[in-house]
Amino acid sequence: MKFTKNIITAFCLLLTVSFAVAQDDDSDLSNVQEFTPSKLLKKGQWDIKFFNSIYTQTEQTDSGSKSVTIDRQTFFTNTTEIFTGISKNSRVNIGAVFQVRSNALNGQGALDVFSFEDNGNDRRSGLTTIAPAIRIQPFRSLSTFSFTSALIIPVFEDTPDSVDDNVFSFLDQRSLAWETKFFYDRTFGGNKWQIFTEIDFKFNFGEKSSEADPSQENVSERFANNSLFLPVSAFLSYFPSSKSTVFINAQQSFLIDLGNDFAQNGTQLGFGGKYQLTKVLNVEASFGKFVRGDNFQGLGQTFSLGLRALF
Template sequence: MKSTKNIITTLFLCLTITFGFAQDDDADVSNIQEFTPSKLLKKGQWDVKFFNSIYTQTERTDSRSKSVTIDRQTFFTNTTEIFTGISENSRINVGAVFQVRSNALGGQGALDVFSFEDNGNDRRSGLTTIAPAIRVQPFRSIANFSFTTSFIIPVFEDAPDTVSDDVFSFLDQRSFAWETKFFFDHTFGGNKWQVFTEVDFKYNFGEKSSEADGSQENVSERFANNSLFLPLSAFLSYFPTSKSTVFVNTQQAFLLDLGNDFAQNSTSLGFGGKYQLTDILNIEASFGKIVRGNNFQGLGQTFSLGLRAIF
């Protein structure tokens, strides 16, 4: 609990410092207003996003929806996205997404993820996935609708959990995956308000966890193989100035069984903010909480801090 309070305090300070700089400015549209995920880059422009999140949990549901207490599990994820515009009409972007993870399991402190150790058991870390991606604005007449499709490739070593201590070793999902995200936003109220929606379809390939060879493969990392992950997200943003925004968000997520004999669903709520530090760089901080779930769904909190540069 102390570790979680420390993270909340750090996030609150980041938000306070960020919006402490927010002052009245001119009516020019900033990057945080213009370059939502729905908006694509011009030819030759670059978009680099460095996003860090910590998810920590001491509760999960049982096989139904009843909450039960578990030893703390904490998962740190760094996601680096790099995209560039390649078309004269600003309707095609290409890029890649990289993920680095560090997990602390079996009751360790939430901040232990920053040790970046990997003992093959209750501490795991490393570069986990690489995903080449393309972004497309399919309709010229709908500039605020686009989609991103990517192919996720696991690059970490496949190793079994060989320690019998009731801690299931886990680094990341051990599967190739094809993910497509659809984005749409609408700005109203004199550029003071914005609604943003996102629908994701992520199909996880691979053998069933029940068919994995436990002496050669990590069974727990295959729980989502042969399934479709379908999160539906909505954000409502308010812009106190053209360079700052605060938002609230909600997500309903489904893991649909397509052959792995396992399915889940969950509901989460969150809030956060962004601030345009310079013409190129902006900062984002957010908090999210999973408020309900079904079938061994974690009921934890996510703390996120990110930087984005557009040039």
């Protein structure tokens, strides 16, 4: 309990610092320094990002906060984001987000996700969601505050829970969702330090999982319907050079019940780095670990690798 309190205290301090530090002049910044998610593109500029992550777990909490051992579950996600600037004042961007997933469940090896098989049972894969999106910088005087709003549309086939009722089968959330993310960052310390904060509001719609027909619909994929997913994140970055950065991050997430009779929360800590390979390409790698949770929250690790093109 003391460790958890320390985590939450440190996380709150990071959020407080983000609004207390003074921002230095940001001229002559590299893409790594300047183009955080807070900063919008100029008219005609493009931003394409391929982000790959593997989340694997052999532990989760019980109905409370006690850790229990489970058969390994591994979830691979490829997120492709494509955005372009459409306004002369760099305050409106439009784009789309696509997600491809591959899951290996029921005790299979973590690397089995790369088989990209879908047997309708303990291996699932496919294009799962498409999300048209818009990014807006609402205040001209605050260029590092913006938000992105997207309508997330599930495009994968709805199938029964499993060909074997004893096997957990899951590909993605079976829900039309509206997600809005708010971003803010400040650079300080002679462009050597940067604090970035993010708050997300994701409203999941759809029928309650208890109302789904198991013979025709996947009940597991409806666990988050009629809920609000609310993660709050903070990143503290240090720039050894103008082209590279290392960072630590913390996230507290909540799944708030809006009618599905299910809620949970979890705390994640992580670290990572970015490097500008060329004037166009950046590469990013990171690691995250869920250190606590409540009500069947997974306590696994996330390994991520991303490539971003700005032109």
